Amino acid sequence: MPLDWIWGLIGGLLIGSAAALYLLGNGRIMGASGIVGGLVDGSARGFVSERLAFLIGVIAMPAALFALGSPVDTHATNSLPLLVTGGLLVGLGTRVGNGCTSGHGVCGISRLSLRGMIATCFYIGAGVLAVVALRGLL
Helix, strand or coil: CCHHHHHHHHHHHHHHHHHHHHHHHHCCCCCHHHHHHHHHHCCCHHHHHHHHHHHHHHHHHHHHHHHCCCCCCCCCCCCHHHHHHHHHHHHHHHHHCCCCHHHHHHHHHHCCCHHHHHHHHHHHHHHHHHHHHHHHHC
16 A cells, blocks of 8 residues: 555544544534634634644644654645635635535534535535646646
8 A cells, every 4th residue: 555545544543533532522523714713703702722722733733743854745836825825715715615624524524414515525526626627727
């Protein structure tokens, strides 16, 4: 089995375990856009420290791996304006779609949420269409 598949499997197990632990420990869904959105719009009044701890972990772990010499190759572009534009579009999409891949895809599907399953089909489909369209243009 190629090493990329093994790393993907390990990453998927860690994300699923973290989502289950977050739900069992806090009684809330581990949706990254909801966690960030609650900090930005002020609706996270009683849960600011919990949300900040989550975000610090999401940022600190890859930074620590990079500092320890682990290679980081995302195959993303080196264009900073393109990365910023993509990030802003993803943020807008998560607000319009009322959730993100962690909320709808990981947590929604695992809870057999019809809304989560439908949202996941739509964003996967939109991603496929975008790749097909952009590969044809480029």
